[in-house]
Amino acid sequence: MDFTLRIWRQKDSVSRGELVEYKIHDVSEDSSFLEMLDILSENLVEDGKVPMAFDYDCREGICGMCSLTINGIPHGPENGTTACQLHMRHFNDGQTITIEPWRAKPFPVVKDLIVDRSPLDKIIQSGGFITSRAGSATDANTHLINKGTADYAMDAAACIGCGACVAACPNASAMLFTSAKVAHMNSLPQGKPEKHRRALAMVSTMDDEGFGGCTNIGECEAACPKNISLDVIAHLNRDYSIAQVKSFFKPYV
Amino acid sequence: MKLNAKIPEGPLTQKWTSHKFNMKLVNPSNRRKYNVIVVGSGLAGGAAAASLAEQGYNVSCFCYQDSPRRAHSIAAQGGINASKNYQNDGDSVYRLFYDTVKGGDYRAREANVYRLAELSSDIIDQCVANGVPFAREYGGLLANRSFGGAQVSRTFYARGQTGQQLLLGTYSALSRQIGLGKVTMYNRHEMLDLVKVDNHAKGIIVRNMVTGKVTSHAADCVVIATGGYGNVFFLSTNAQGCNVTAAFRAHKQGAGFANPCYTQIHPTCIPVHGDKQSKLTLMSESLRNDGRIWVPKFAEDAAKVRDGMLDPNALSDDKRDYFLERKYPSFGNLAPRDISSRAAKEACDEGRGVASTGLGVFLDFRDAIQRDGKKAIEERYGNLFDMYQCITGDNPYVTPMMIFPAVHYTMGGLWVDYNLESTIPGMFVGGEANFSDHGANRLGASALMQGLSDGYFILPYTVGNYLGEQGVQAAGKITNEHPAFAEAENRVRARIDKLLSINGNESPRSFHKRLGNIIWEYCGMARSEEGLTTAIAKIKELRKDFWSNLRVVGESGNINPELERAGRVADFIEFGELMCRDALMREESCGGHFRIEHQTEEGEALRDDENFTFTGVWEHLGDNVEPRLHKEELIYENVKLATRSYK
CATH class of the missing domain: 3.10.20.30 (Beta-grasp domain)
Structure with missing residues (x-):
């Protein structure tokens, strides 16, 4: 050809x-x-x-x-x-x-065709983790996780962090990327203790790094090579709203 | 160079426990005085960097990708082993240990393998705590599957993306430490030399791949976790950037290189399609749980299938040869990788291969789909089937998949003692970069286990022990002002200038391809004295040609993929020679190393335990001097050496 x-x-x-x-x-x-x-x-x-x-x-x-x-x-x-x-x-x-x-x-x-995507790493560094020191874990079967939840977490965790969602978004928002990590970790019992902190910190870093806001256009989902669903954004919005309300009354969430 | 494996005294089951007790500790408030360099951010490097930082050390971590999340551990598909015995099918630490020693064809160090099996359970616990979404049963418990070379179900998995999920787990732990300021991350930096002070590893020289700047970094010790050298074959399942440079430059500084000829050819890869191909794609071995491997029984049928004159589905069972089930009835399609790969090669050598090149065998899901339904198969392997269809354009639910062996993993690597410390004091090696626990052949789902056990649970102890031995007075004393750094920097700059100044006619990629052809031809699935001698001569010629006819366009003060590749290929050429030398020295067949002079009448590998139960460790003596061989005798106190049989 x-x-x-x-x-x-x-x-x-x-x-x-x-x-x-x-x-x-x-x-x-x-x-x-x-x-x-x-x-x-x-x-x-x-x-x-x-x-x-x-x-x-x-x-x-x-x-x-x-x-x-x-x-x-x-x-x-x-x-x-x-x-x-x-x-x-x-x-x-x-x-x-x-x-x-x-x-x-x-x-x-x-x-040429190479860009600097380190702002995505910064979002993860601010909250895209479950705090668990090596050596401190309990037996892996301690938390029962129903198959549906495990599958949902896995769907979200399939994100490869390429940044296509940002490139496709007219606002250059990193909502799909950030939400995928939040949905993955916040849906698992291990991730629950830091659920509110995580949502607040990651969104705040996303804003600080200059990504735009989400206006529900959906280009990100269409461009995602791993077919991450827009549902994860709804998940983040829900967790973020609750976290904001809670942090208003209890600043230590 | 002296080899002391430092295997702790005492019974096998107590070695690690007592060793942990005997190791030196560093007071928590003193740990922040020490600096540790970790090169590589995959499972071993990422986990080591995160864990050492959690303990309180100051860590600098380097990777050549634009983010630590992209290390090639990410591409592992099938799963990770652990002797949890959640399936109640007779698994135990001892069985995992035994299977691994046997699978490695009795060429691994017993004490290390036992420790690996012992730590396997902790790894699963740690990963789940980190949020790795392993597959679950409906009741909420972790699911398991069986994997090549094992008769128990001990493999944990996250769809066909286990490596990705485990790596993202370590990446998130590492990211947390970066966020806390305990790890300084250097992305797009490539290690180009190791710096020694008073014979101890005290730092590295790196090139910033964006600005081209060459800089020195000093520390109290160095951890190398830079992966394997599979790309010496040019075509492999490794990522394009995977290279031997960090390990080989450390080798030139005095680190022994062990068993370079032990390479693993993985049986289930997508066949080669043409000479412009840049890489081979692996299909997870887990597919062999349900897929049946076959070729047409008769060469004339195979020829028709190749030409597209005959639909493989039209061949009835009596015209098919399910060769693994026939040769190895008890393991069948789950026979270990080395054995399965060789069997596929033999079938193709007999002219019964399929695919347009004749280098392919079928992996057929017809029977599994009939038995379990398409939905169940889709659930298990959906993403792998999609990937296959995306690459080949064929639908594996309808047309049987075609597979062929490809280079996948390298069991050889820098020699390390029980503490994972190389022959250079203060230089530790983890993951695929060390010669590791897999002997002459690695079992499926064991690489992830080894990378994480090195990173999470071994290096954090043994590095601490080394630092404790050096004493807190020495902490942070050596800086990059020391003359050894300037000297090493000059060495690195001179080499870069040389690569840029040759101005010949041939590109680095072309040299890489030529090298790959030599290695695959003579040091691939079947090796012989004659072939290896020819290969060594050809590589020497290639090396001469390289340094006189290389053309690197562009400059050094900028992103220059040609320059990066040239440096890596230069090291691969020298390393390729060492690999052939090692294969020539090892006059036996074991695991992934098959010498055609040494086989049974049935064509199976024939070990020579009397003369070759040792690890071959090479010492670099100079650029044009033959390397010296040292031997670490392997002593088996618990496992009886036997002929590996999977019949």
């Missing part, structure tokens, strides 16, 4: 970027999107040119490192698929494909 690629090139975080056009030929339809970019990189190196920088690691859709906006859609057109798992058979021969980095103010471009 042959493609025309328009790729965002930007030397560093302060330089101005632009879309640069490249042609690529004889791509196998079984190649993944990133393998196609590998081929282009090798071609550029052969011509002595500097290939575009882009993030990737596991290439099996689980590490969350890859972060390409393909034809305007984070991770591209296939539902529930990361860019690394997207295969060229889903494109038409001769098609023009535009490749950009995540576009969101809290994620500044570092170089």
Whole structure:
């Protein structure tokens, strides 16, 4: 297959970027999107040119490192698929494909297609954990957790932290990301003691890091490669409201 | 280099308990005076960094990804073993220990493996407390499944994403410590050298992968948890960034490298499709619980299937060869990885392979779907089936899956004693990076167990012991002002400059591919003296070629993936030679190491216990000097060495 690629090139975080056009030929339809970019990189190196920088690691859709906006859609057109798992058979021969980095103010471009997603780590650092020192745990079967709850927690915990939800949101809100962690931990008995603190702290950090507010548009759910449901946002909103009321009366929640 | 495994005295069951009592403690108020460096943020590194910080030490943690949550432990699918015996099916610490020693083909250290089995239960408790959403039964209890190489159900799992959930558990514990200021996290930093002061490990040199700046970091000790070296094969199931650089540079500074030839070829990966492929994808081994592995009985049928002239579903049972069930009736499709992989290779060598390349076998769920219904299968393996369909375009509910072995895990690694301390005092090694507890072959669901036991429950004690021995007067005394750091920094800079200045014609990726082809061909599933000798010669040639014809575009003061890759490939080339040398030295077949000269009449691996019951540890003597072999004799006081039989 042959493609025309328009790729965002930007030397560093302060330089101005632009879309640069490249042609690529004889791509196998079984190649993944990133393998196609590998081929282009090798071609550029052969011509002595500097290939575009882009993030990737596991290439099996689980590490969350890859972060390409393909034809305007984070991770591209296939539902529930990361860019690394997207295969060229889903494109038409001769098609023009535009490749950009995540576009969101809290994620500044570092170089070409690479952005800085450390604000997501900061949200987790402020409350996305269950305090439990190594060595202090009780027997694993102490808390019975019904299957429905365990499945619900697992659905939310499937988030890979790629940031596609932020890139897709017109407000650059990190609500789906934050809510997924809150829904995972707040629904489990082990996570209950810190439930209110967690919701308040994570939302507050999200705001501090410059993410926008949620206006229930739903682009995040559509872009999520792990199909995390909007329901988790409802979960966070509920826990957050209760936590706010409680903290008003009992500041130590 | 002297090897002292420091195995505690006393009966097997009491070794760890008494050792813990005998170890030095550091007063809680003194711990904040010590600095510890942890390289790697996967299960072993992340858990060690979090636990050491919880105890009160100041920890600096480094990873090459943009967040510690992306370490490759995340990709483990199937599960984690623990001898909880929740299923009441006869499991015990001793049985898990025994299975692991046997599964490793009697090439692991007894005391370490027993400790691993002993700690396995604590790991599950810890993970549940951290909020890992393991699968549950309707009554709310934890669910288990059986896994390759075991006859009890001792594997805990979180759908097909157990590694992800466990890693996110350690990541959240680590994040909490980062938030509290006890861990300083360095993302997008790559370790390029180890710094020794008075022969003790006292720091590392790293390159900031965004700015290109090379800096020195000093500490009272260093923990290396940088994973395995599977990418020496170019194509493997490892993440693209996985590399041997940190471990190999430490090796060059004097750390012994143990059993580099022990590599694991995983039987259930998606077959290769073409020469532009960048990685192989693993399908969880748990699929073998319900899928049946077969190839057509006759080569002519296989040829028709390959050409798409024959629908595999149309072949009746008498024209199929369920070769694992036939050869190993008691373990069947659950035979250990090394054995299953070799059996698949043999079937393909006989011309009965499927997939377009002829390098594939079927993993068929027809019978399981008939027996349990499609819904039950979907519940168990839904995400794996989706992943398979996404990659291959085939629907595994209808067309049987195709699989082929691929490099997956490396049992070899830096040599460590019972304390997980390398031959360099003050340098500890955890997880896949050490030569570990798996002997010559790792059983399914044991890697996660080992990473977490090293990180949560062993290193926090043994690192403390080392620091206690050094004394509080020494705490924090060595800074990066020490001349050893400037010297190491210069070494690292000179190497980067050299890589950039060759200006040849071939890209780092191309060299990597060439290396991978040599290693897969001669040091893969079947090895021979002739092949390995050829490989060593070819790698030497490749190395010469690399340093004269490499082309690295771009500059060093910026993000430069070409430069990163060049540095890693340079180390892989040297390491690949060591690996072949080790395979050549080990004139026996054991676990993942199969020498064609050493097999039984039935084609099974033939160990030589009389001459090879030892760990081979290599000492680096110089860049163009042959390394020296040291041996750690393995003494079996509890397990009787026997021929591994899964029939």
